[in-house]
Amino acid sequence: MSETAGAAPIETQILVAGAGSTGLAAALAFARAGWRVTLAGRPPAPLPGRTVALFEASVRFLESIGALEAVKAAACPIETIRMIDDTDQLLPVPDLVMRAEEIDLPAFGYNVSNDELTAILQERARAESIEIVEAEIADYDFEGDLVAARLADGRRIEAQFVIAADGRASRARNAAGIDTKEWTYPQIALTALLRHELPHDNISTEYHTRSGPFTLVPLPACGEAENRSSLVWLMSPRDARRRLAKPRAELEYELEDHAHGKLGTMTIESDIGEFRMGGMQVSRLTAGRLALVGETCHVFPPIGAQGLNLSLRDVADLEDCLASVDLRNERELSRALLRYELQRRADIGFRTHGVDLLNRSLIIPYLPIDLIRGAGFVAMTALGPLRRAVMREGVAPHLARPRLMRGEEPREPRLRGKRPRPGAELVGAAREALALLRPGRRGAGR
Template sequence: MQSDVIIIGGGLVGMALALALDAHGLTSTVVDAADLDATLAPGFDGRASAIASAPARMLRAIGLGQVLDDHGCAINQIRVTDGLSPLHLHFDARTEGAAADPLGYMLENRLLRVALMAAAKPAKNVSVFAPARVADIKREATGATVTLADGTALRAPLVIAADGRRSSVREGAGIRVSSWRYPQTAIVTMIGHERPHDSIAFELFYPTGPFAILPLTGVPQAPNRSAIVWSIENEDAPGYTKLGPRALAAEIDKRIGGFLGKIELIAPSSSYPLGFHHAETYSAERLLLIGDAAHGIHPIAGQGLNMGLRDVAALAQVLVESARLGLDLGAPAVLARYSAWRRFDNSMVAGVTDALNRLFALKGRGPALVRRLGLAGVERIAPLKARFMAEARGETGDLPALLHGELV
């Protein structure tokens, strides 16, 4: 079977790329070891993600705007504080005018996955093999062949690895990664609360790690609800993960300071260790890395998925423009253009999130005072604040057409 690209990994980023290419008439074959239909079950993944305004425009451009309108909760404001200090940094989309886009949307991962799969099934340029195990990948001067365990041979000029942090494709290509573990574990859950969140996302920084309260759309059983992403020190993780729903809700309420009123857990909690990784290179012969296969960062600013979606926008533009010129999509020059475009931006975001996490982890009154005065200072310096807001929106640098909400 021949296609323009073979995408290994049918998660959020891999499937978004397939649909972005489909919108421009390029064919893709998506391969995933998991049963993708099973990943749509309500209990499969209780996480939610913040989708910044620029990647949200891309989702609308490739036909996925309905899921944002029906299920996404607009983030109109972001409030950043050191703990519960009154000194803060406050971003407000409304300061840019009544017609301004929200700063982003909060959306349950499962619902985005449902929308992606619903769009991919009838797409004439997208073929999906799942569950399917890759038995062999051959990348040669004339093209690439991916052989599945059942003997099916897939051919394309280019293979794209979108198979996550522990990418077997990246490992098989011998691409090294810089990586380290943070002394932190993330606890993820959802809460129902008495008072409305007013579409405000809160990021509270504690020495043990950041504590994010992220607004979600209401449901009948919880008209006011938010997602919690709470970073705690590794040595405390076993104790917190053993807490029952009421005890964990009480601990969360202590960090919130009661400003949402009475709260309760409305979803199971899960935990995962936090780490950083960045691939030494994004390319090898007839191979490119995107999303978590290329990079993984601390969730401190909710930029992980957004980095992957920005990868999608840039790669789609590179491939579409190359195809229009009649170029070999796996040619070194094509791969180099994507790598140069995305590596600098990803390195900057990764560096900033790592530095912020380390800065806010410093204990003591002195560092806390410096942080609080720093946040208050940025709040009062309009050009600097505007720069931070643009970063939060994903609107800095050389933006691909899709991040403007336009097809290539």
């Protein structure tokens, strides 16, 4: 037996499993609310060419955990989103252009390198009172009043509650017996960071092609490269193999062709990433002393930049649900997790099915489907109220408006036990004043 195997267990209130961006965000959100938090997991490997577009509600979340200024310094604002039907369907479809100023925002959000975002959140986590354990969790025991997590090096963590942010192959989810439904698409996504001749004007452009979206999202200047964008390009596995085998210069010419020359000459400045497109849903989001967040409970193609934004809403909603709960009280905890389950189901289901439907509508060359998709573009272009409603729902969904995404002041921190509900002191004072005014009470007026 190793020395670490016989050591005393690490005791904590909340164990966050997974050290990616979602896990780091969860650890920061709960630590800043006063919970005793332990974060366990290996730092993720670099993701070539991957960026994340963080929309308005996520921007407020980053501000609430103290990371916004650092993220903005490394990011580029997205002020306009342009969607272009490039499927060569029978009837022409107008470009759909959505501007943040239409809904009184300076920008829809910010696009930042995934690796830079993770590094910023890691730095914030080290500055907070978070115990960080850089080790994989090998197994869990969910029986009893505490969750016991056994690390790969033999150490143990005992927690009152576990937040699983350990991705698609989550050990926590599997140990809790939560079933998954997975599916794949006949697509590969290529990702890269690009330099280009002409300015992007803070416009994100999404070309809808028969193989899936070809998306260029603005990035900030870097050194001598003033004009930069990130690429997410969906295509068939055969096309992916062919393009990855090409000399870099030939692939750059093909990129310019797919962008219709709108950004001029292009240069690939990063390694090229590739990953298979698929989706996943779970049978439930909670189990006993466990809640799932992020890609532990939902996966879908990178269309409309919904992935991490949805994951941060999971975290913010869970923090709201557990705000005034004593984790040692099973009845209170069960009620809070039921609320989380019900609230997240609607949002996750809506996004998952919406992205799935749009992606399949592109890769299936069927005239009635083309006509329906084209009619949606026409309606959005022609009807301002509809367009603005869709934009608001995309950047700050009304179904999920937890405190951390409303820009409210932080709650009073807590260390143990129950936390007073927001406004509890005012309510108590009002009750005392009413009691003094009741007839027959000594000191009451006539």
